[in-house]
Amino acid sequence: MMRWFILLLLFLGAVVNFADKSIIGLAAAPIMKEFNLSPVEWGLVGSSYYWLYPVTGIFGAALADKYGTKKILAVVMLSWTALQFGVLAIAALPLLIVYRVLLGAFEGPYSPIAYNHADKWFPPKLKGFANSMIVGGGTVGAMIAAPILVSLITIFGWKIAFAILGAVSFVWFLLFQFFTKENPVEVYKEVQKNKKAKIEKLKLKDFLLLLASPTALFTTLAYFSTYILVVWFSVWLPIYLVESIKMSPAQMGYGVMVIGIVSVVIYTGISMLSDYLFKKNQNWRSSRVFVVGGSMIVGALLFASIMIFQNPIWVITALCIAKGLAYTILPIGPTIMINEMRERGGLMTSILTSSGNLAGIVAPLLTGYIISLAGGDKLAGYNLSILFMAGAVFIFGLLFTIFVKPSILKGKDKDQGLDYLESKTS
Incomplete structure (x- = not known):
């Protein structure tokens, strides 16, 4: 039961993570009005979230490998709580930017650490499904959080709405801290009474060689290419459907x-098939x-x-399936990377998530x-961007298929506690 409770909390943590990212956009109008911000200044606020996000993702995941994923996740969530309550003191643009930079910095490590924590609790036959639930937290958050957050902003004002998210983070911290364990070995200590996992000092040269290996390199590039698509769906899809498809x-x-719901079902189903x-x-x-x-x-x-086929029904159908299929790298990619260096699972997954964060900065x-290259023909511009992204996903998907050859599962001793837990719960 504990593994499923942990997965539920990791899923909800991803929902909160998405809500923290998106609420600034939902509160754009009242914030810009209160501080009399220009579009340029607002663009600065929006981009500031990602200034430290990729760096702290790697750094935080490395700390989790050393001190434990549970401890670092607790620190991360407490940081979110403090920052969201700190919004109550924001009175000018500089403080708003500092808040966004710090929030991005402390939210950057969440995804890689969550993947690594789930990896400890789920056997290989369930790892893909577990990761797909964490990925799905963001997608579900997009469908559920937005209307709730808009209501909170309308009723209580934007600062109180931010503080409510801080309270949610604190509740998550309490549940995770006091009702979960670091890993199955803590539940069944007799499995490894005299074994203490020691992480050897990481040699930079060996680590760089590992990252340059075909498996790590092309898994990261496949993840990066898909994340360009992720950003397109979140930033450009709504306006594309209105301006080009005439919805x-x-x-x-x-x-x-519909695209969000169906795609979650598809990539979760494919993860379960895997x-x-x-x-x-x-x-x-x-x-x-x-x-x-x-x-x-x-x-x-x-x-x-x-x-080619721009009938609205076909467009929605194709995007449902395309998104679901392309997104399969998001839950399965971390599993492949963790397998390459299991004792540094958090660090390995942070390479993937940081490549995605870089795509988040560059892709918009x-x-x-690319759209501007078409001049005044917006449809041609959107088609050009679609061709670019489809080509990138196709090429890196093909290279991934050809060159990625994961090592035979490593760290057998580390999994003994998990195997024991599996025998008790299956």
């Missing part, structure tokens, strides 16, 4: 919701790499098809530039 705002809203295949054959290439790579390739082709600007 009404109401139709666009329902379309975005887990099932791994359980049957214990083969990383056939159960993980081929499933993810094939999904990315097909997803890229479906995404590209909306340049790059997409805007």
Whole structure:
């Protein structure tokens, strides 16, 4: 039961993480009015969140490998609490920017540490599913958090709404701190009475060689290419559906919701299929790499098809499937990276999430530039951006399929407690 409670908390943590990111946009109008901000100043506020996000993602994950994922997650959540309550003291633009920089800095480590924590609790046959639930927290947050946050902002004002999110983070901290364990070995200590895992000092040269290996390199590039798509869906999809597909705002809203729901079902289902295949054959290439790579390739082709077939029904259908297929790298990628250096699982997953964060910084600007190349023809501009992203996902999905060859599962001793827990709960 504890593993499922932990997964629920990690899922809810991802929802809070998304809500913390998105509430600034939902509160844009009252904040800009209160501080008399120009669009340029508001753009500075928006981008400041990501200034330290990629760096602290790696640093925080490395600390989690050394001191334990549970402890660092607790520190992270307490930081979110303090910062969201600190909003009550913001009275000018500089403080608002400092708040966003610090919030991004402390939210950066969440995803890689959450993946690593789940990896300790779930056997290989469930790792893909567990990670897909964490990924899904952001998607579900996009559908559930937005209307709730808008209501809170409308009723209580933007500062109180931020503080309420801080209170939610504190409740999460209490539940996670007092009702969970670091790993299954703490639950069944008799499995490893005389064994204490010691993390050897990491040699920079060896680590860089590992990152340059085909498995780590092309897994990271595949993740990066998909995250460009992630950003496009969050930033450009609504306006694309209205301006190019000629949907009404109401139709666009329902379309975005349907795409979100169906895509979660698809990438969760494929993650479960990958887990099932791994359980049957214990083969990383056939159960993980081929499933993810094939999904990315097909997803890229479906995404590209909306340049040709622009009937609204087909566009929504194609985007539902394309998003679900392309996103399979998000839950499975961390599993592959952790396997390459299990004793540094948090650090390895942080490489992936930081590459995604870099895409979050670059992709909106790059997409805007690509669209501008078409001049006044917005449809041609959107199609050009779609072609670029579909091409990137297709190429890196293909390279991922060809070159990624994960090592045979390492760290067997580390998994003994998990194996024991599995025998008790299955």
